[in-house]
Amino acid sequence: MYLYDPIDREFLIDRSNEFRHQVARRLAGELTDDQFKPLRLMNGLYLQLHAYMLRIAIPYGSLNARQARRLAWIARTYDKGYGHFTTRQNIQFNWIKLKDAPDILDALAEVDLHAIQTSGNCIRNVTADPYAGATAEEIDDPRVWSEVLRQWSTLHPEFSFLPRKFKIAITGALTDRAAVKVHDIGLILRKGRDGQIGFEVIVGGGQGRTPYVGPTIRSYLPAEHLLSYVEAILRVYNRHGRRDNIYKARIKILVAALGAEEFARQVEEEWGKIDAARANLPASELARVRAAFAQTNFEALPAVSETFEAARAASPALQRFVRNNVKPHKQSGYAIVEVSLKAIGQTPGDATAEQLEVVADLAERYSLDDLRVTHAQNLVLPHVKLDDLPTVHAALEAAGLATANIDLASDIIACPGLDYCALANARAIPIAQDIAKKFADPDRAEKVGELKIKISGCINACGHHHVAHIGILGVDKKGEEFYQLSLGGSGAEDASIGRILGPGLSADKVAPAIDALVDAYLNIRADDERFLDTYRRVGLEPFKEAVYAQAD
Amino acid sequence: MKAITANRLIDGEVVFWKAGAWVEGFGDAQLFDDAQDADVETVVAAAKAQPTVIVDPYPIDLAPVPGSVDGGLAPVSYRERIRALGPTNEPTHGKQAVGGEVIEALRHAAGAARSTGRVDLIRRK
Numbered sequence: 001m002y003l004y005d006p007i008d009r010e011f012l013i014d015r016s017n018e019f020r021h022q023v024a025r026r027l028a029g030e031l032t033d034d035q036f037k038p039l040r041l042m043n044g045l046y047l048q049l050h051a052y053m054l055r056i057a058i059p060y061g062s063l064n065a066r067q068a069r070r071l072a073w074i075a076r077t078y079d080k081g082y083g084h085f086t087t088r089q090n091i092q093f094n095w096i097k098l099k100d101a102p103d104i105l106d107a108l109a110e111v112d113l114h115a116i117q118t119s120g121n122c123i124r125n126v127t128a129d130p131y132a133g134a135t136a137e138e139i140d141d142p143r144v145w146s147e148v149l150r151q152w153s154t155l156h157p158e159f160s161f162l163p164r165k166f167k168i169a170i171t172g173a174l175t176d177r178a179a180v181k182v183h184d185i186g187l188i189l190r191k192g193r194d195g196q197i198g199f200e201v202i203v204g205g206g207q208g209r210t211p212y213v214g215p216t217i218r219s220y221l222p223a224e225h226l227l228s229y230v231e232a233i234l235r236v237y238n239r240h241g242r243r244d245n246i247y248k249a250r251i252k253i254l255v256a257a258l259g260a261e262e263f264a265r266q267v268e269e270e271w272g273k274i275d276a277a278r279a280n281l282p283a284s285e286l287a288r289v290r291a292a293f294a295q296t297n298f299e300a301l302p303a304v305s306e307t308f309e310a311a312r313a314a315s316p317a318l319q320r321f322v323r324n325n326v327k328p329h330k331q332s333g334y335a336i337v338e339v340s341l342k343a344i345g346q347t348p349g350d351a352t353a354e355q356l357e358v359v360a361d362l363a364e365r366y367s368l369d370d371l372r373v374t375h376a377q378n379l380v381l382p383h384v385k386l387d388d389l390p391t392v393h394a395a396l397e398a399a400g401l402a403t404a405n406i407d408l409a410s411d412i413i414a415c416p417g418l419d420y421c422a423l424a425n426a427r428a429i430p431i432a433q434d435i436a437k438k439f440a441d442p443d444r445a446e447k448v449g450e451l452k453i454k455i456s457g458c459i460n461a462c463g464h465h466h467v468a469h470i471g472i473l474g475v476d477k478k479g480e481e482f483y484q485l486s487l488g489g490s491g492a493e494d495a496s497i498g499r500i501l502g503p504g505l506s507a508d509k510v511a512p513a514i515d516a517l518v519d520a521y522l523n524i525r526a527d528d529e530r531f532l533d534t535y536r537r538v539g540l541e542p543f544k545e546a547v548y549a550q551a552d
Numbered sequence: 553m554k555a556i557t558a559n560r561l562i563d564g565e566v567v568f569w570k571a572g573a574w575v576e577g578f579g580d581a582q583l584f585d586d587a588q589d590a591d592v593e594t595v596v597a598a599a600k601a602q603p604t605v606i607v608d609p610y611p612i613d614l615a616p617v618p619g620s621v622d623g624g625l626a627p628v629s630y631r632e633r634i635r636a637l638g639p640t641n642e643p644t645h646g647k648q649a650v651g652g653e654v655i656e657a658l659r660h661a662a663g664a665a666r667s668t669g670r671v672d673l674i675r676r677k
Contacts, residue, residue: 027562029604047607049635050646051564080645095645097563347641418631419639429641481630 001062001370002147002292004112012109015116019043020102027099044115045101048422052096054104055118060128060146060170061089061373065364068371070111072356078104083356085341085349087413087464088167089127089373090118094420116154121162123153123234129171129178130372133293134382136330138172139189140197144290145226146170148281151289152227159234163241164249166234174493179375181205181213181495182467184251185233190220197223203233203263204255205495207461212252213495215260217267224286228279232271236263296368296383301333305386312390317402320442321393324404333386337367339379339396340403340411344440347429348414349377358399366392375464375491376413376452378406409451409518410436413464417457417474418481424457426474426481427507431455434511448518451531452490467491469532470517471498472510483510487517487543488535502544513547520546553614553625554588555581556595557635558606566635566647567606569595574606576647578636579654583614583625617661624654626661633658 004012019039026036040046044055056071063071071091075083078100079093086092096104108114117124126149128142129135149168153159159166169178172189180186186202198220205214221229233251240258242248255263312318327336339359341349351359359379363371366388372380384392396402405411412435415421417428432455439445455472456463465471471486482504489498505513518531520542525534535543555578556569567574568581575581584592592611599609612632614625627633637658638646648655 027604033603033607047559047564049631050566050638080642094639099562418634419641424631427640429639433641 001064001143002059002289008112009109012112012114013106015043015114016102016105016109019105023098023102038120040098040101041119042116043101043105044118045096045098046119046422048094048416048420049418050420051094052098052101053092053094053420054096054101054115055086055090055092056108056113056115057118057125058090058113058373059150060126060132060143061130061375062132062143063363063371063373064369065360065371067111067113068356068360068363070107070113072353072360074104074107075353075356082350082352084347084416085351085373085377085379087375087377087415087462088125089130089375090125091373092416094416119165120160121164121166122160123149123156123162123166123168126150126153127167127169127178127183127375129173129176130374130380131177131327131336131382132172132372133296134329134331134334134336135173135175136328137175138330139191140172140223141290141293142170142172142178142187142189143293144286145187145189145199145223147289147292148226148286149230152230152281159238162234162238163243164246164251166237166251168230176491176493176495177374179464179467179491179495181493182207182211182464182491183214185230186214187226189223192220192222199223199226201229201233203267204252204260206250206252207464207466208250209247209459209461210250210253210256211461211466211497212256213497214252215255217255217260217264224280224283225276227281228274228276229267229271231279232267232274235270236266240266296370298331298334298383299385301331301385301387303332305333305389308386308389315390317397317404318390318393320404320446321402322389324408324446325402325406326389329383331383335384335386335389337381337384337389337392338374338406339381339401340405341378341401342405342411342436343400343403344410344436345433348412348432351379355399355401358395358401362392362395376407376411378411404442405439405445407450407452408439408445409448409453409514410439410445411452412436413452413454413468415456415458415463417455417463421457423460424474425459425476426457426483428455428457428463428472428474431472431474431483431507431510435514438511438515448522449528449530451518453514454489464491465489466497467495468498469530469535470514475504477504481507483507485510485513485517485547487540488532490532494532499540501540502548505547516546517543553586554584554592554611555614555627556584556592556599556609556611557581557632558599558609561603561605561607569599569609577650577654578627578647578658579652584611615661617657624657626658633661 169183182205188200202214325338367381414428414432418424454468457474467489485501486498637648
């Protein structure tokens with residue numbers, strides 16, 4: 001993985017010291033709250049319902065064991081012993097005190113972590129495929145390009161005060177695990193006709209109040225032009241994006257208003273004015289970054305591991321885990337292991353300090369010191385030898401981390417909702433817990449198959465409800481928590497925005513409604529159709545009937 | 553009935569106004585009846601003049617908890633009840649950890665309404 005150099009490290013220490021002084025001045029009354037608020041937000045510190053919340057950037061969702069252990073230490077020392085992984089591959093701590101925040105930033109800086117650009121109208125932490133460098137599907141390693149964008153965008157003076165926040169996601173594989181089509185910029189690595197590497201550039205996707213699947217504005221951009229082209233996109237947005245209305249300030253509104261073709265034309269025109277030699281990354285620098293990710297020391301192993309096969313034959317639990325949580329690796333004899341943070345009845349995305357330490361140890365011993373966070377709020381051990389799989393599974397099981405439910409109905413994305421968030425209208429976590437309990441029987445969950453349920457506690461859509469197979473949006477209806485269901489969304493390569501099923505439901509009716517939807521699906525599914533495929537074949541009606549006939 | 557709430561600057565803790573000071577427990581909050589709206593405004597103004605102690609002070613509406621024998625009060629708004637208790641997914645976290653009658657009454661209060669705090673939050677954006 002990429003490692004900081006002395007300049008990066010000095011910078012983080014300076015930044016932390018600067019914030020320490022800002023906090024001291026705020027506490028002494030030398031800064032007003034209006035003056036201080038943007039400063040704390042630039043360091044990822046929000047004021048939520050019960051305490052401050054610190055959002056820490058995990059670049060492209062990639063951590064080493066030392067960093068994960070430091071997060072565990074912060075959870076134990078400054079929080080209530082746990083952290084919450086987010087849909088942008090970051091981690092949040094919910095119980096932070098303002099007076100402790102500078103010490104926490106110091107502790108993070110020691111392990112090359114920070115909370116910069118996790119808030120505010122800037123280019124946020126770049127997200128990427130959590131299987132990067134491990135999946136055989138990929139054309140190139142998206143971490144290399146994520147790191148290039150991270151370095152370029154960090155405190156970029158021209159793009160620190162955009163009309164609104166700006167999110168970039170990258171995938172190197174055709175299977176989209178990074179939701180690139182619902183980001184401000186989505187980049188898909190492509191191989192050109194000349195055998196060179198480039199990007200399909202998607203702009204203006206997004207969720208929130210006005211969801212869009214982003215249009216492709218350029219089907220192939222030679223990779224060496226990435227920075228100048230992204231600069232052109234941001235310049236057009238910075239100049240023409242709406243600053244008069246917060247709800248219309250994201251780039252998706254500009255792209256939709258101009259039309260993708262006209263937006264693309266303006267970007268090309270702007271791009272033509274940029275001095276490419278200045279803006280693009282020198283080949284030597286790209287080579288340096290690439291080298292940092294190329295040092296994965298895989299062993300030459302046979303494709304079949306006798307140790308693993310013997311253990312699997314003897315253990316139905318391991319069989320189930322392998323069916324759902326273990327994915328093929330590009331390297332013979334290795335596997336990608338997903339660690340579910342969705343144990344039945346738990347808060348989606350939460351990990352205790354002890355669990356973080358367990359996965360840190362496993363990453364260090366069995367996964368080449370590499371740990372990933374997924375946008376679905378789970379973790380990944382990307383490079384596990386098949387020989388080690390039984391040991392890893394047993395260790396995860398002992399820590400309550402072996403729930404075999406990746407992409408199944410109980411693998412639910414949920415935002416913190418009204419239990420923590422100052423913006424929420426309704427709770428999301430208890431709804432997720434209720435639904436997961438309906439699928440506590442793993443045989444039933446597997447029978448239902450892939451079913452992505454996602455819950456947001458308000459229209460800002462941090463819980464990705466628009467792109468869920470079954471989306472749930474918490475609303476405040478005449479002063480009560482109500483939940484609006486939508487069907488048919490997808491955040492993957494077949495991206496689509498879900499359609500609203502019908503009138504909202506009270507909290508206690510949501511889990512039974514999901515049950516009814518699933519039963520209806522099982523009755524009408526053809527062959528091995530996923531829920532999403534069945535919906536796309538039959539439309540809303542049969543599902544509407546199933547939910548509202550039952551509710552009457 | 554009303555109470556006045558804010559978050560404490562130094563740690564973000566939810567606090568309530570009580571006779572010139574800020575207390576952590578909803579059960580200790582000073583109550584203002586409907587005839588005291590002028591007093592509420594005075595206190596909110598005084599609170600805003602304490603920017604190194606608290607942030608975002610605002611009044612919240614209270615109503616009797618249905619079925620409560622001693623006329624126990626709870627915030628009308630669901631959001632404010634969660635602020636007074638702690639998160640519902642972690643029953644041992646936050647103020648609710650101490651337990652007792654006030655906490656139980658808050659947990660059993662029904663109904664929900666928009667919180668003035670949230671409306672202000674949106675306006676400020």
